[in-house]
Amino acid sequence: MQNHPEHTPADAPKTTSSSGDGAAADATARNDALERQILADPGRFRVLTGDRPTGLLHLGHYFGTLQNRVRLQEIGVESFVLVADYQVLTDRDVAENLPESVEGLVLDYLAVGIDPARTTIFTHSTVAALNQLLLPFLSLVSVAELGRNPTVKDEIAHSRQSAVSGLMFTYPVHQAADILFCKANLVPVGQDQLPHLEVTRTIARRFNSRYAPGSALFPEPEALLSAAPLLLGTDGGKMSKSRGNAVALADDADQTARLIRGAKTDSTRHITYEPATRPEVSSLVLLAAMCTGRDPRAVAEEIGAGGAGMLKRTVTEAVNEHLAPIRARRAAYARERGFVRTILREGNERANAVAEATLDEVRRAMKTAY
Structure with a gap:
């Protein structure tokens, strides 16, 4: 969710395994069915997606995720877009140039057509109630489950930190809080993000079972897999903000x-x-x-x-x-930086109201509403 997803080229070699072919066919069928449901009744769905403010967005983001966000917005799906400033610290010792990076991200959103009147754009660090969900959610997963998460393993292997922080290890649970604070039931992801989403689904299911049986306080969000093909960076590797191998939307x-x-x-x-x-x-x-x-x-x-x-x-x-x-x-x-700050302020206010309401439900379900 927070990073632009990985996609498979339309003409990439297919696996020769019949079980792999079957799994791919099942995933395609599920995705097609989900797309039909979205088109038939977009008001049923609420989307959470976002990015870490670690640099300017580029063509990979644009074709991989941004166009789809605008598409969902235009057909009437309620959307929340997270500027994940706290999560910059997952693989960096220091979050550098954060205010400029956050504003740059919002400028990219506005430029491609994300409409703040229809899409809530907000920052992680400003929504305290969202982050408070991390503690009860952590109690619902084991250390072994977090350690087995393949995305966490990969992030740790490529971490820029001198030592891996606890935030990195709990990243999937923090991401679950991102998704569940607004009760999003649809998350556009790439194949590489499916393990994170499965953690979110597990947490939702376990919370409902333990604290709110019969009420389904949290939905188990569905993955909307992107069909966008892979674009390589100019060096032939993965297109990345940090590798200098991508055309940024802001480049002249x-x-x-x-x-x-x-x-x-x-x-x-x-x-x-x-x-x-x-x-x-x-x-x-x-x-x-x-x-x-x-x-x-x-x-x-x-x-x-x-x-x-x-x-x-x-x-x-x-x-x-x-x-x-x-x-x-x-x-x-x-040229209208005040407008950008207004968008963030208003988006943060909306996100805070939603998060406070969800946290209140969680406290009542856990019998900690004193």
């Missing part, structure tokens, strides 16, 4: 051109779209296709013998044209 046209000129390709001149065997070239082709609304194979065929040079020029033009209105809106909002 010249910065974009410079980044794409330096993008990794391969030694074959003729351009084709073959994600399994030519991942770097195919990712650039896919980016141009997504920005122009075309089929990637048609884009590759058009470039053909033009080689990497023509490919990069095509991608640069497509990205800059697609992002031009987003960047114009972002620049306009950046």
Whole structure:
């Protein structure tokens, strides 16, 4: 949830395991059914999603999550978007430049079309009642369960801290508090975030069973898996804010051109779209296709013998044209910093009211409302 999800390219090699194929087919069927339910009755759903303010959002976030948030907002799903400033500390000893990073995140949200009149944008650190849920929720999971969480293992392995903090270890439970404080029943995630969501579902189920039998105080949220394909960074690796391999929404046209000129390709001149065997070239082709609304194979065929040079020029033009209105809106909002602070203040007020009401229910259920 807090980081842009990982996705599988549309043409990625499929597993040869029949059980794997069956599981993938089941997941697709469940997701399709969920999408139909959302379209039929969007008012049934409440979404929680968000990001850590660790840098500017980029094209991976835009195609992977931001477009979907705007889509859900536009069809009438109630949405909460969390600026997870506390969670910056999960893998950093110090949260640097936090005020600027938080404001930058809000500017990115506004620029892509997230509407604060319909979507509640709020910050972790300002909603005390949300964070108070962490303690009772921690009592509902074991140390062994947290230790087995594959996402926690991966985060610890790649931690920037000199020593892993307790916050890192309890990250899935904190994320459960993020989701359950507003009783979100729908969480857009990538495949890599499913273990976190399962912790949330477990906590909701155990709380209801232990403290509120028969009442279902907390929903067990459903995962809405994104179908967005994977975009690689310009170095051929995972696109990341911290690796300097991504085009940020806030980058200007010249910065974009410079980044794409330096993008990794391969030694074959003729351009084709073959994600399994030519991942770097195919990712650039896919980016141009997504920005122009075309089929990637048609884009590759058009470039053909033009080689990497023509490919990069095509991608640069497509990205800059697609992002031009987003960047114009972002620049306009950046001149109104007071407006950005007002959005956060009002979003924090709404989130606090929801969190206080939920915490009050929790206290009454636990018989600690003195």
